[in-house]
Amino acid sequence: MPTDCISYQNSGYFSKLIVDYLNQKPEVQSLYHRFPKPEHFKLQAEEKRTTFPLENRAVLVNALAKQYQKLDVSEATKTNIQSLKNDKTFTITTGHQLNLFTGPLYFLYKIVSVINLSKQLKNAYPEYDFVPVYWMATEDHDFEEINYFHFRNKKIQWNRATSGPVGRISTEGLQEVFNVFSKELGVGANADFLRGLFQKAYLEHTNLTDATRFLANELFKEQGLVIIDGDDAELKRLFVPFVKRELLEQTSFKMVSETNEKLKDYTVQVNPREINLFYIEDNLRERIVFEGSNYRINNTNTTFSESEILNELENHPEKFSPNVILRPLYQEVILPNLCYIGGGGEIAYWLELKANFEANAITFPILLLRNSVLLATEKQVQKVDKLNLQWHDLFSGQTEVTNRKTAEFSNFNLDFSEQKAFLKNQFDKLNQIAMQTDKSFIGAVKAQERKQLKGLENLEKRLLKAEKRNHQEQLLRIYEIQNELFPNQSLQERKANFSEFYLDNGKRLLERLLEELIPLSQEFKIIVLE
Template identity: 70%
Template sequence: MPTDCISYQESGYFTSLINDYLNQNPDIQSLYHRFPSLENFEKQLFEKEKNFNSDIAKRKTLVSVLEKQYSNLAVSDLTKWNILALENPKTFTVTTGHQLNLFTGPLYFLYKIVSTINLTKQLKLKYPEYNFVPIYWMATEDHDFEEINYFNLHGKKVRWNTESGGPVGRLSTQGLEEVFEVFSLELGIGKNAEYLKKLFEESYVRHNNLADATRFLANELFGKTGLVILDADIAELKKHFAPYAQEELLKQTSHRKVLETSEKLKDYNIQVNPREINLFYIENDLRERIILQNGFYYVNNTDLKFTETEILKLLENHPEKFSPNVIMRPLYQEVILPNLCYIGGGGELAYWLELKSYFEASDVPFPILLLRNSVLLATEKQAKKADKLNLSWKDLFSKQQDLMNTKVKSFSEFSIDLTAQKAFLRQQFDNLNKIAEQTDKSFTGAVKAQEVKQIKGLENLEKRLLKAEKKKHQEELERISDLQNELFPNQSLQERIINFSEFYLGYGETLIDKLFEELQPLEQEFKIVIL
């Protein structure tokens, strides 16, 4: 079976900004604090320890909130220990965040959490005098319900058809009984199928809101590993963030600082653009922007309107009504957690790279940013098939048309590449052009037109040769494309499309055990995991 490795940069699936970050391009080094290496965590620890431990109340609040949130769950001893350890000044966190996708959504939900847990284990070995707690930050305050209300199984969408206008974490799970029936039929029978049915039912049918359902699900999958799951849509935690929210309301610091940084990223695709005020007003069925206009604070699309005094009073008494958007949420996270590192996908890291100057203005340490593990799951049968077809993993990561062209050229008994002939033709026309320059200008134009025509003719012959050879080797090319389509559904990354249940049906607990065994979070390598 293929044994080659694929770096993130070689995979072709990451943006130029993320590739430059991974390559530590000097042009963007001002946008992050410390690059993720075991050695760099030492300075990060000292910095965060000094900054975060100045207010011991934050640790007490965090532990109190987590104990309440876990009060109705079966909690592993390791998770209990980790929650209590957060009160210890020598305890720090590694955090990943994720939307509340139905039944975890795409596969990379698992990879984020396994990366986070495995990094805490590495840090404990390197710095044994400290404790490291893996945190899954549930994105309970998001409102993009259309992004999370489905998952893909066996090429079909399992969708939850309902409406949501407020924070998704507060959304009622009513109606998920029907989704459960559809899901159950699709799973079929067997031990692993029965486990998945039970897991879905206990998570979504027996809990009243999406936050509780997702917490139960993540705890069932990862609780024994010590994962701590946090819902930060809580008044007690937001009280600690209130000074930063007040700064935002009065001075709009984030808008100014992020715009300054965005200028440094003008050659890249900017991930998010800041608004003047990067806070939402939220209630159970409402999540709308706060807009400052003519000295008043308006809640968009409502009749709500506040003076400066009124909105500051509201913030003091009801901080839970203020929700940070994508620009301010990272700061909220780093204010309430003793966090060292954020683990996220390429898109997430791209918007974090816009925020460093805002963190500096807020006097909050900027965390180490680590690209989560990316994984291609393949069966032994698929790996053997790739070997039989003489395909490397690098081949399989290629765009399909490029792969087909490369393979047909390798199959052909003669060269399909007419580059040498085109070069020879150009040389002949160079000589003709020198002669033409000594005669009439109209002759020069005729020579150039003939050159274009002849080169075009060779290119067409090259295409026809390629097409003819493809037809000749059609059967083998179909086997190659079939394998690539299995591994890269819809010509995209498997991890962005398929739900974990599709693999769990065949492999059960082995799937997650294998991920813990194989994933190395500090390696810049697209991991191929053979099941």
């Protein structure tokens, strides 16, 4: 088995902003509060303890009790929920869309990351309690992003017309999806478990929120995971002062726009709107737009004066939904949270938000990149060993690894750098002669130099191409194993669904993740499955 490790920074799968964040570059240090180091979590807990109101804890626990009424709640989860009343209990949170049957693999990695970090912090700081939280993105409206999952390169998709927040969508029509998936699963105990899990989650619950809550609870209830739905009137009431400020002052637009100016050397993940709120009902999720002296619900005929919209906010806070800019603030207002764990894209947009948190006097959480994993079978690792590959070869782009391995296989040097350097040296001498004799000769010398160098480059390319043909069989085997582990030249965790691996490994899959993922590590974890 290859022994090299792949850091996130060297994997080639993260943006410059995330790489600079992981490397704690001075250019980005103003964008975060505390870097995720073990000793910083105690400081974060002490600060959050003094700034998070006890009355918010009571509202939170009551809301969670109602949300869990219809679930089989484990003792570990019950204990965690009740412990949130205590001012020495804090949350470690991740969030994710309501993807059909969890969507891609990294759904699991996010949740295992918050579970394992909570355990690690409890061992380090036993005077505190730490609760792993999964925030369901029930108020999103991008149904096309969540209505499918991949199983063994087959796309299992739920087609229907929708509008409004995805969490409120009826599960009607999922019987047909279940029938397709059930046939793909085949026979066996693990297939029966997956079949039953899908059936109980989606065919025995009436909306996507309840289905997703059941599914996540079934997978992680013994680990004490707490699942929260922010689409909740009681919780929204805690956020009313911040919504009011957003409506009247547009603070987030000003603060995030200023931060984005500092990010001009990076790709900005999200841009703020003047008002970063949606107005939602069961079949409606539209932006609130300020026009003249009124507030209009986009794509509708509904308008409010200032006093009317503030009255609506007071009476129906559940109708006001934060967008991507304000959702993190909402989360930190209602949770005694220390750390948010997310993917590269999520951490990138969180890095735009610190100034807005400060303007609203809310403690900015520690930001941690979730664990990333490559799952491989023993048979695949044997192939990798036989081909004398390292993990960095497989993480490389196909052209890069092809050129590198062709050079290794070849009996002679395919790099003409030495010849190019020699040629350039000769033309430097000719240029000196031209300068001393006839300067009009310089142009001809330069033109000949370009021609000769171009000729060498073409010969180099032709030789490489010829050697690729000579080693075609070995290269094809490299392509095959790389395509198995990196489908469509992308990370496995961004495409494959957990069911594909659960089918062969059963509950041992989750056990291995819980055993092996180290949240504060900055390396891809390679897990070899039996």
